[in-house]
Amino acid sequence: MHHSAERSLSTYLTGFALAVxxxxxxxxxxxxxxxxxxxxxxxxxxAAVIQVVVHLVFxxxxxFKSTPGENLFFLGFAAVLICIMVGGSLWIMMDLHHRMM
Amino acid sequence: xxxxxxxxxIPLYSWVAMGGAAVTVGGGIAVFxxxxxxxxxxxxxxxxxxxxxxxxxxxxxxxxxxxxxxRGFIDALMMRAQQAIALxxxxxxxxxxxxxxxxxxxxxxxFFVAMPFLTGLINIIVPxxxxxxxxxxxxxxxxxxxxxxxxxxxVLISLAIGKFSTAxxxxxxxxxxxxxxxxxxxxxxxxxxxxxxxxxxxxxINFIVTIVKNxxxxxxxxxxxxxxxxxxxxxxxxxxxxxxxxVVAAQLALDRTLGFHFFTNGDGGNMMLFANLLWIWxxxxxxxxxxxxxxxxxxxxxxxxxxxLFGYKSLVYATACIAILSFTVWLHHFFTMGSSANVNAVxxxxxxxxxxxxxxxxxxxxxxxxxxxxxxxxxxxxTIGFMVTFVIGGVTGVLLALPPADYxxxxxxxxxxxxxxxxIPGALFGYFAGLNYWFPKAFGFKLDAKWGIRSFWFWIIxxxxxxxxxxxxxxxxxxxxxxxxxxPNWQPYLIVAALGAVCVLLGIVCIAIQLYVSAKNWGSARxxxxxxxxxxxxxxxxxxxxxxxxxAIVPTVRDIDAFHDMKLGGTAYQPAAAYEDIVMPKSSGLGxxxxxxxxxxxxxxxxxxxxxxxxxxxxxxxxxGIRACDDESEFIIxxxxxxxxxxxxxxxxxxxxxxxxRDFQPVGPASGAPLPGRA
Ligand code: HEM
Ligand SMILES: [Cu+2]
Numbered sequence: 001m002h003h004s005a006e007r008s009l010s011t012y013l014t015g016f017a018l019a020v021x022x023x024x025x026x027x028x029x030x031x032x033x034x035x036x037x038x039x040x041x042x043x044x045x046x047a048a049v050i051q052v053v054v055h056l057v058f059x060x061x062x063x064f065k066s067t068p069g070e071n072l073f074f075l076g077f078a079a080v081l082i083c084i085m086v087g088g089s090l091w092i093m094m095d096l097h098h099r100m101m
Numbered sequence: 102x103x104x105x106x107x108x109x110x111i112p113l114y115s116w117v118a119m120g121g122a123a124v125t126v127g128g129g130i131a132v133f134x135x136x137x138x139x140x141x142x143x144x145x146x147x148x149x150x151x152x153x154x155x156x157x158x159x160x161x162x163x164x165x166x167x168x169x170x171x172r173g174f175i176d177a178l179m180m181r182a183q184q185a186i187a188l189x190x191x192x193x194x195x196x197x198x199x200x201x202x203x204x205x206x207x208x209x210x211x212f213f214v215a216m217p218f219l220t221g222l223i224n225i226i227v228p229x230x231x232x233x234x235x236x237x238x239x240x241x242x243x244x245x246x247x248x249x250x251x252x253x254x255x256v257l258i259s260l261a262i263g264k265f266s267t268a269x270x271x272x273x274x275x276x277x278x279x280x281x282x283x284x285x286x287x288x289x290x291x292x293x294x295x296x297x298x299x300x301x302x303x304x305x306i307n308f309i310v311t312i313v314k315n316x317x318x319x320x321x322x323x324x325x326x327x328x329x330x331x332x333x334x335x336x337x338x339x340x341x342x343x344x345x346x347x348v349v350a351a352q353l354a355l356d357r358t359l360g361f362h363f364f365t366n367g368d369g370g371n372m373m374l375f376a377n378l379l380w381i382w383x384x385x386x387x388x389x390x391x392x393x394x395x396x397x398x399x400x401x402x403x404x405x406x407x408x409x410l411f412g413y414k415s416l417v418y419a420t421a422c423i424a425i426l427s428f429t430v431w432l433h434h435f436f437t438m439g440s441s442a443n444v445n446a447v448x449x450x451x452x453x454x455x456x457x458x459x460x461x462x463x464x465x466x467x468x469x470x471x472x473x474x475x476x477x478x479x480x481x482x483x484t485i486g487f488m489v490t491f492v493i494g495g496v497t498g499v500l501l502a503l504p505p506a507d508y509x510x511x512x513x514x515x516x517x518x519x520x521x522x523x524x525i526p527g528a529l530f531g532y533f534a535g536l537n538y539w540f541p542k543a544f545g546f547k548l549d550a551k552w553g554i555r556s557f558w559f560w561i562i563x564x565x566x567x568x569x570x571x572x573x574x575x576x577x578x579x580x581x582x583x584x585x586x587x588x589p590n591w592q593p594y595l596i597v598a599a600l601g602a603v604c605v606l607l608g609i610v611c612i613a614i615q616l617y618v619s620a621k622n623w624g625s626a627r628x629x630x631x632x633x634x635x636x637x638x639x640x641x642x643x644x645x646x647x648x649x650x651x652x653a654i655v656p657t658v659r660d661i662d663a664f665h666d667m668k669l670g671g672t673a674y675q676p677a678a679a680y681e682d683i684v685m686p687k688s689s690g691l692g693x694x695x696x697x698x699x700x701x702x703x704x705x706x707x708x709x710x711x712x713x714x715x716x717x718x719x720x721x722x723x724x725x726g727i728r729a730c731d732d733e734s735e736f737i738i739x740x741x742x743x744x745x746x747x748x749x750x751x752x753x754x755x756x757x758x759x760x761x762x763r764d765f766q767p768v769g770p771a772s773g774a775p776l777p778g779r780a
Pocket of ligand 1: 174177178180181203204206207208210211215268269270271514517521524525528529567580581582583602605
C-alpha cells in the first residue's frame with residue numbers, strides 16, 4: 001500500500017516535470033525567437049502531441065497492460081475523431097491558402 | 102464602474118423593441134408575483150431548484166425549453182409578418198431590428214429550445230431505461246441545467262438591456278468582428294453560447310459515464326433501448342463537438358474584447374477558419390438534435406404497434422454510423438467558400454452517404470408498423486407525421502449536397518426550408534412525441550389525447566404551409582434574411598407562409614390547452630401501474646412518478662424489451678422479500694448559485710464591467726471549492742421507508758389495471774402458427 005502510494009507520487013512528479021518541459025520548449029522558441037518559419041509550428045505541434053501522451057500515461061495511468069479494453073477503445077475512437085477534425089481543418093485551410101495565392 | 106452600460110441601453114428607440122422589452126420584463130414580474138402569491142418560493146427552492154434528482158432536473162429543462170419555444174416562435178411570427186407585407190416598403194420592422202430577430206430566433210431555437218428539450222427528456226428517462234438510480238454525477242447535472250438557463254437568461258435580457266446580435270445565429274466574421282459590430286449584440290450572443298456550451302459539454306460527459314458505468318445487471322450494450330443508444334451516441338458527439346464551439350466563440354471573444362486577430366484580415370488572421378471551426382461543431386450539432394428524436398420514435402413505434410422493434414441491430418449500427426459520419430461532412434455548410442474540386446467532392450459524397458443509414462432507419466420503423474396493431478396515440482401520430490415529412494427534407498438535403506447545386510441554392514430560402522424541414526419534424530416532433538409518451542412517467546397522469554392530436558394537425562399543416570412556399574421562393578431567387586424585397590411575384594408565397602406560421606401558433610396554443618386540461622382533470626387520468634401504454638422498456642417498471650431512487654431493487658435484465666419480458670414472465674410488480682437502505686445525493690443550492698454567477702460573468706463581459714466579471718469568476722471558483730470539500734453530500738433512505746413507498750405503490754395496482762399479455766404469449770406450433778411479426 002505504502003509502496004504503491006510512493007510510486008504513484010513519483011509518477012505524478014515525473015509527469016509534471018515532463019509537462020513543464022514540454023510547455024517551456026514552445027514558449028522559449030517563440031519568445032526567444034530561436035526558430036522561425038514553419039519549423040516553429042512543427043515543433044509546437046509535436047510538443048503538444050507528446051504532452052497529450054504524457055498526461056495519458058503519467059496522470060491517467062493508461063497503458064496496454066492494465067487499462068480495460070473498453071477505455072482503450074474509447075481512446076482510439078477519440079484519436080480517430082481528433083484526426084478527422086484536425087486533419088480535415090488543415091486540409092481545408094491549406095487548400096484555401098493555396099487557392100488564394 | 103458600469104463599463105459601457107448606460108441609460109442608452111434601454112430600447113426607447115422603437116416601439117416594437119420597447120414592446121418586446123416590456124413583455125419580457127412584465128413576464129418576469131408576473132412570474133415573480135405569482136410565485137409570491139402562491140407562497141411557493143420555499144417549495145420551489147427546496148423541492149426543485151436545489152434538487153439533484155435527475156427527474157426533477159429533467160422537468161426543469163423541459164419547462165425552460167417550452168418557455169423559450171414561445172419566445173423563439175414569437176420571433177418567427179414577427180419575421181413572417183414582416184416579409185408578408187414588406188414588398189417595396191420597409192414593413193413594420195427597421196432592418197436592424199429584423200436582423201436581431203432572425204439572429205435571436207435561430208440562437209434560441211437551437212440552443213435554448215432543442216438542446217434543453219432533449220437534455221430534459223434524456224434526464225427524465227435514460228437512468229430509468231438502464232435500471233439506474235441516478236446519473237453518474239448528479240451535482241454536475243444541476244450545474245449543467247443552470248448554465249443553460251444562464252445562457253437563456255442572457256438572450257432574454259438582451260431584449261431589455263442593450264441589443265442582441267445582428268449577425269445571424271452563425272455570427273460569421275468579419276461582420277461579427279468589432280470593426281463592423283462595435284455594440285454589445287454579438288457579445289450577448291457569444292457569452293450565451295459559451296456559458297450554455299459549457300453546460301452542454303458537461304451533460305454530454307455525464308451521460309456517457311452514466312450509460313457506460315451505471316447499467317443494471319444483464320443490460321448489455323446490445324440490450325439497451327434505442328433511446329439510450331441514441332443518447333450514448335449524441336453524448337459522445339457533444340463531448341467532441343462542443344469544445345470546438347466553445348473554442349471558436351472564445352477566439353471571437355478574444356478578437357472582439359482584447360484585440361486579437363484570429364479572424365480578422367490583419368496580422369495573419371483568417372475569417373474562413375471561423376466558418377470551419379463553427380461547422381465542425383455545427384454539423385454534429387444537427388445530429389445531436391435529431392438522433393434523440395430518432396430514439397423516441399423507435400420507442401413509440403414499437404409500443405404503439407404492439408410489436409418488437411424491427412431491426413434493432415440495424416438501428417444501433419445506423420445510429421453509430423450517423424454519429425461518426427456526422428464528423429466528416431462539415432464543409433457542406435460552406436461549399437461556396439470555393440475549395441478545390443477534390444475537397445468539395447469528398448465532403449459532398451460523404452454528405453450523400455450519411456443519407457443511407459437514415460434511410461435504413463425509416464425502413465425499420467415502417468417494418469415495425471407492418472402488420473402491427475397500431476394505436477393512434479398522439480405520440481404515434483407525431484411519429485408518422487415525422488416519417489412522411491422528414492423524407493422530403495432528406496431529399497432536399499441530398500440535393501444540397503451536390504456542390505454545383507449548392508452554389509445556386511446557398512443562403513436562399515430553399516436552404517431555410519430544408520433545415521426547418523429537418524428540424525421541425527426531425528427534432529421537435531420527436532420531442533413532442535416524447536412529451537406525450539413520457540409525461541405520465543414524470544407526473545403520474547396522462548396528457549389529454551384529443552388536444553394532443555389537434556396540436557399535431559395544426560403543427561403539421563402549419564409546417565407545410567409555412568415552408569413549402571419557401572422551397573419555391575428559393576428557386577425564384579429569394580435569399581434568406583431579407584427585410585424587404587422588390588419582386589411582387591414573391592409576395593403571395595410569403596403570405597401563405599405567414600398563414601402557416603399562424604397555424605403553427607394554433608398548434609402551440611393547443612399544447613398549452615392540452616397541458617391545462619390534463620392538469621385540471623388529472624384525477625381521472627392517473628397512471629397507477631407506472632405503465633400506461635403497455636410499454637416494453639425498463640422505464641415503465643418504475644412507479645409514475647418514479648420514487649426518488651427509481652428502483653427499490655436494481656433489476657436484472659434478460660432481453661432487449663426488458664419490461665415486456667418481465668410482464669410475460671410474471672416477474673413484474675413483485676414486492677421484494679427485503680429492502681435495503683438506499684444512498685441518494687443531498688440537495689445542493691450551489692447549482693443555482695453557480696448559474697447565477699455565470700450569468701453575472703457573461704453580463705459583465707458583455708458590458709465590460711471588469712470588476713463584476715472578476716468577482717463572479719472568483720466566487721464561482723469558491724463554490725467549486727466548497728463543493729469539493731463537502732464530504733457529506735449524500736443521505737440514506739432507510740429500508741423501512743423504501744418498503745413503505747414500494748408497498749404504497751404496489752398496493753395501488755389492481756389486476757384490472759394491468760395489461761392483458763395473453764396476446765403476446767409466444768404461440769407454440771401445436772396451437773397454430775404464430776402471427777407473423779408478433780413478438
Ligand atoms: C415553428 C415554426 C418556425 C417558423 C415559422 C420559423 C420561421 C423562421 C424564419 C422566418 C426564419 C428566417 C428565414 C430567413 O432568414 O429568411 C427562420 C430562421 C431560422 N430558424 Fe426558424 N422557424 C420555426 C421553427 C424553428 C425551429 C424549431 C428551429 C430549430 C430547432 C429553427 C431554427 C432556425 C434557424 C437556425 C434559423 C436561421 C437564423 C439565421 O438566419 O441566422 N426554426 N425561421
Ligand atoms: Cu451539415
